[in-house]
Amino acid sequence: MKTPLTLDLEKTLYAYWEAQGATAVEEVTMPNDLGIVDTLVRQNDGDSHLWRCFELKVTKADFHSHAKLSFVGQYNYFVFPASLYPQLKAEIPANIGVFTYRAFAPDALAASLVPVPAPGALTIAKPARRQALQVPEAALNDRFIASLDREVRKAKRVAQGLAPFSDDALLKELRRRSDHYDVYDPQSNLYDQFADQLQNDTIAALQAEVDALAAELAHYKLEAHS
Template identity: 60%
Template structure:
């Protein structure tokens, strides 16, 4: 399970990439045992070349020192870290790897904001990355990226229906198993309340992801049409 801080970093990074003209997707499995990229972004540059960026999200020192493979296979590669963690591990970050620092928005500022931000915080560049050649064939990278987009679209289609995707019998049986643990004085400990909250939250995120995936499909179709023109 992802922690709240990890989800905050992930959501903030998603909008950071979008604001910079890139299309991001989370948890992309790489070929040839190259691990899983936490977030992979795709961006067409003015000269029509494609730029790939890989982001590894870490929230604790033990997480940073995990033996899980770092999938820095893109043209530019980053760690995305909370400020405190960056201060602890700055000397351990390899040369050429960029760093984005996550800071949550100040609550006092949010209380006086005229418009709520779409992300829980913001990112600043603590260290710029150095460009490298792709570490996997671009055709495979593109295929994995599109497959991950398809996965998110499928999730969106499921979650858009909310509880409708579950049969009445299944919901009844699952809730019946848990009714003996229901505590009206502690809603956060109740599976039913958590289920409703998670379903609604995931539905919003999934729908946004579906929109982004469809936009990517439109772009790819336009590119294909351009290539077919004499």
């Protein structure tokens, strides 16, 4: 699971490269057991592309984990919260760059008169040195496109909501959730929320029908007395 801070770094990195006219995608699996790039950015460079790899780290423990660092691009970077970078500065390899993240103040975001595309800002604290691609560009392109396709499919599933699911699948999920039914807190139970909403909708529909019949009856009574 990604922490809220990791998600904020991710959103800000997306916005940063979108402003640069580049395309970013997260969690791109590399061939030949080279790991997974947290965020891979493809940037136009004349008739070719520049590839940048980013590893997002929000704690010292995260930085010191045994997870593979997939620095396979021409430019490779860590992304840290600004407060974390001084603690790790001496451990950054010479060829790896660093972006630091600072969150915008909540009151400043609330006061903004225009939509803010990211929750904070990035600063290049250490530039990266260029290296040769560690993966053939054709393979990078294939995996980049596959990851973009994955994100599009995820977005489409969200947009479709529950429409693709059968009644049986929905009932099965409702029964599964009933295993944790809380009799002392009905509002926390999905079934009770659904039943309440259904009852409210039914009452509203019946009331509309009663109102229509009452109006029709009143009309006939007026005609009968005229």
